[in-house]
Amino acid sequence: MESETTMATMIQTENLKYAYPTMEGEAQIFALQDVDLEIEQGSFVVVLGHNGSGKSTLAKTFNGVLLPAGGKVYVEGMDTADEHLLLGIRQRVGMVFQNPDNQIVANVVEEDIAFAPENLGVPSAEIRRRVDNALAAVGMSEFVRHAPHLLSGGQKQRIAIAGVIAMEPACIVLDEATAMLDPIGRQEVLSTIHRLNREKGMTVVLITHHMNEAEDADRVVVMDNGKVAMDGTPRQVFTRIEALRNTGLTVPDTVDLLDRLRKDGLDVPLDALTVEECADAIVHAVAVK
Amino acid sequence: MNGRTEDCPRRHWESAAARKEREDLESILQIKHLTHTYGVGTPFQRSAVEDMSFDVYSGEFLGIIGHTGSGKSTLIQHLNGLLKPTSGQILLNGKDIWAEPKKIRDVRFQVGLVFQYPEYQLFEETVYKDIAFGPANMGKTGEELDHCVREAAKLVGIRDDQLFKSPFELSGGQKRRVALAGVIAMEPQVLILDEPTAGLDPAGRENLLANIRDYHRNKQRTIVLVSHSMDEIAQNVDRILVLKSAHVLMSGTPREVFARADELISAGLDVPQVTRIAMRLKEKGLPIDPAVYTVQALEQELLAARKGGAPC
Numbered sequence: 001m002e003s004e005t006t007m008a009t010m011i012q013t014e015n016l017k018y019a020y021p022t023m024e025g026e027a028q029i030f031a032l033q034d035v036d037l038e039i040e041q042g043s044f045v046v047v048l049g050h051n052g053s054g055k056s057t058l059a060k061t062f063n064g065v066l067l068p069a070g071g072k073v074y075v076e077g078m079d080t081a082d083e084h085l086l087l088g089i090r091q092r093v094g095m096v097f098q099n100p101d102n103q104i105v106a107n108v109v110e111e112d113i114a115f116a117p118e119n120l121g122v123p124s125a126e127i128r129r130r131v132d133n134a135l136a137a138v139g140m141s142e143f144v145r146h147a148p149h150l151l152s153g154g155q156k157q158r159i160a161i162a163g164v165i166a167m168e169p170a171c172i173v174l175d176e177a178t179a180m181l182d183p184i185g186r187q188e189v190l191s192t193i194h195r196l197n198r199e200k201g202m203t204v205v206l207i208t209h210h211m212n213e214a215e216d217a218d219r220v221v222v223m224d225n226g227k228v229a230m231d232g233t234p235r236q237v238f239t240r241i242e243a244l245r246n247t248g249l250t251v252p253d254t255v256d257l258l259d260r261l262r263k264d265g266l267d268v269p270l271d272a273l274t275v276e277e278c279a280d281a282i283v284h285a286v287a288v289k
Numbered sequence: 290m291n292g293r294t295e296d297c298p299r300r301h302w303e304s305a306a307a308r309k310e311r312e313d314l315e316s317i318l319q320i321k322h323l324t325h326t327y328g329v330g331t332p333f334q335r336s337a338v339e340d341m342s343f344d345v346y347s348g349e350f351l352g353i354i355g356h357t358g359s360g361k362s363t364l365i366q367h368l369n370g371l372l373k374p375t376s377g378q379i380l381l382n383g384k385d386i387w388a389e390p391k392k393i394r395d396v397r398f399q400v401g402l403v404f405q406y407p408e409y410q411l412f413e414e415t416v417y418k419d420i421a422f423g424p425a426n427m428g429k430t431g432e433e434l435d436h437c438v439r440e441a442a443k444l445v446g447i448r449d450d451q452l453f454k455s456p457f458e459l460s461g462g463q464k465r466r467v468a469l470a471g472v473i474a475m476e477p478q479v480l481i482l483d484e485p486t487a488g489l490d491p492a493g494r495e496n497l498l499a500n501i502r503d504y505h506r507n508k509q510r511t512i513v514l515v516s517h518s519m520d521e522i523a524q525n526v527d528r529i530l531v532l533k534s535a536h537v538l539m540s541g542t543p544r545e546v547f548a549r550a551d552e553l554i555s556a557g558l559d560v561p562q563v564t565r566i567a568m569r570l571k572e573k574g575l576p577i578d579p580a581v582y583t584v585q586a587l588e589q590e591l592l593a594a595r596k597g598g599a600p601c
Contacts, residue, residue, distance in 0.1 A: 050490035182517035183559035248492040253562040279569035
C-alpha cells in the first residue's frame with residue numbers, strides 16, 4: 001500500500017536497494033533487494049541474519065550512513081536522501097556499532113558522553129543531567145571521570161551506548177553492539193535498551209545474530225540474501241525450524257528440545273521460548289502423563 | 290596417543306584428576322603463582338592476575354572462561370611471553386620461559402596465540418604469503434614451507450583456489466581462517482585461541498569450531514580456547530578453567546563445572562541454556578541431572594524420567 005507515512009511510523013523503507021561499490025568490470029551485487037519494512041514508533045524490533053545477509057547494510061540506511069541505490073528510506077517521514085534533512089534524521093535515529101573503540105572520541109568518560117549534546121547546543125545544566133542519566137542507564141555512573149581506554153570492551157560499549165542515549169533520540173539502532181560483550185555485559189545492555197523502550201517509548205532496532213536476544217522483542221525480522229525472509233513475533237519466527245536452519249541460523253535450544261520431545265510423543269507446545277516457559281511446559285506434560 | 294575417544298560423552302563424566310591419573314597426561318605448561326600487576330605505583334594499580342597456579346596437560350582441549358575483567362586476556366598473554374610476570378613463573382615443558390629472555394622468540398613459535406579479531410592483522414598480498422609469514426620467519430624455506438602453508442590452509446578449510454587471492458577479498462569468516470592458518474602453520478605445540486568465534490554468525494561459528502576440533506583430533510596438539518560463551522566451551526572442551534576476579538574459581542570437566550551452576554551464576558557467568566532448563570526441571574521435582582548441557586542429553590534424561598525409571 002503506497003500510503004503516506006503516518007505519525008505511528010518511525011522508519012519506513014520502500015523498494016530499498018543497495019549495492020556496495022565494485023571494481024570496474026565486476027557485476028554489482030545487491031546487498032539489499034527491494035526491502036519494504038515499516039518500523040512502528042515505540043516498537044522493539046530484532047533483525048537477525050547470517051553474515052552477509054544484508055542486516056548491517058539495512059541498519060546503516062536507517063539514519064543515512066548509507067543512502068539507497070534504489071527506493072527510499074523515510075525517518076518520521078523525512079527522506080534520508082535529502083541532504084538538508086540529514087542532521088535532523090541523525091538526531092532522531094542514533095546508531096551504536098559493533099566496535100566501541102571506533103566511536104569513543106574523548107579522554108574522559110563524561111566528556112565523551114557530553115560530545116553529542118554539546119554539538120546539539122544543549123545548555124550545560126541540561127548536559128549534566130543527560131550525562132548522569134545516560135551513565136546511570138547503562139550502569140556506569142561510578143566511571144564518570146575514568147579514561148575510556150582503560151575500561152574493558154564491555155564497559156566501553158556501554159559508554160558508547162550512553163553517548164547515544166544522551167542525544168535522546170527517538171530511535172536507537174544497535175548494529176551487533178553486543179557481539180563483543182560477555183554474557184553479563186550483554187545482559188546489562190539488553191536490559192538497558194528494554195528499559196529505554198518500555199519507559200521512554202524509545203524505538204529500538206537491534207541487529208544481532210544471538211537468537212536469545214530476540215526472545216523478548218515485539219517483532220523479529222530475518223534477513224537472507226538481501227531480502228526479508230521472515231517477519232513476525234518471536235514465537236512465530238522461532239517455531240519455523242526448517243526455515244531458520246535454511247537461512248543459516250540456529251534454532252533456540254528451548255525450541256529444539258521441545259521439537260525433539262514432540263517427536264518422542266510428548267505433548268508439549270513448540271513455542272515455549274524462554275527457559276522458564278519451556279521447563280514449565282515440560283513439567284506440565286510429564287505430570288499429565 | 291592417549292586413548293581419547295571423540296564424541297564419547299563418557300569422558301566428561303570422570304574428573305580431570307582421575308583422567309590425569311589414568312592417562313598419565315604430562316603437563317606441557319605449568320603456571321606457578323602467577324601475578325601480574327598493571328600500573329604499579331600509580332593510582333590505577335591493579336592486579337589482573339593474582340597468585341594463579343594451574344597446569345595445561347599435553348594434548349588436552351582446555352577451555353578458559355571468565356567474566357570481562359577476570360584476567361583471561363592478561364593470563365594468556367603470559368603463556369607465550371608477550372607479558373612478563375610481576376611475580377611467579379610459566380614453565381613450558383618444565384623450563385621457565387624467562388630463564389633466557391633472549392630466547393623468548395622460540396617460546397612464541399611453540400605457543401601460538403591467535404588474538405581476538407585476528408583478521409585485522411592480515412597484511413600480505415596473497416593468502417598464501419600471509420600464512421607463510423610465520424613459518425618463513427622461523428627459517429622454513431622451499432618445499433618445507435610450501436607444505437606447512439598448504440597443510441595449515443587445508444586444516445582450516447581454505448581451498449587451493451583461494452590461496453593466491455588477496456586476503457582482503459575474502460569474507461570475514463574466511464579472513465579469520467587465514468589468520469588462524471598463519472599461526473597453525475608454525476606448528477605450535479600449544480595453540481591458544483582468544484574468542485575465535487566472536488562476531489561470526491551461528492553457521493560460521495560452528496564451521497570454525499569444527500575446523501579447530503579437526504585440528505585437535507588430527508594433530509593431537511594442545512588447545513586452549515578462551516571464550517565467554519558457556520555453550521561453546523561446553524560443546525568442545527575436555528576441561529574448563531573458570532576465572533573470577535584474577536583467580537581460578539574452579540577447574541574440571543564440563544559436567545563437574547556445571548554441577549556447580551549456582552556458583553557460576555553468582556560469579557556473573559552464564560550457564561548453557563540447556564543446563565538452566567534442567568536446573569528448573571529439577572527444582573520442579575523431575576528426576577533430572579541438572580549438569581547436562583546438550584539438548585540431546587536432556588532429551589534422553591527426560592525420556593528416562595517419563596518412563597519412571599532412574600536416569601541412566
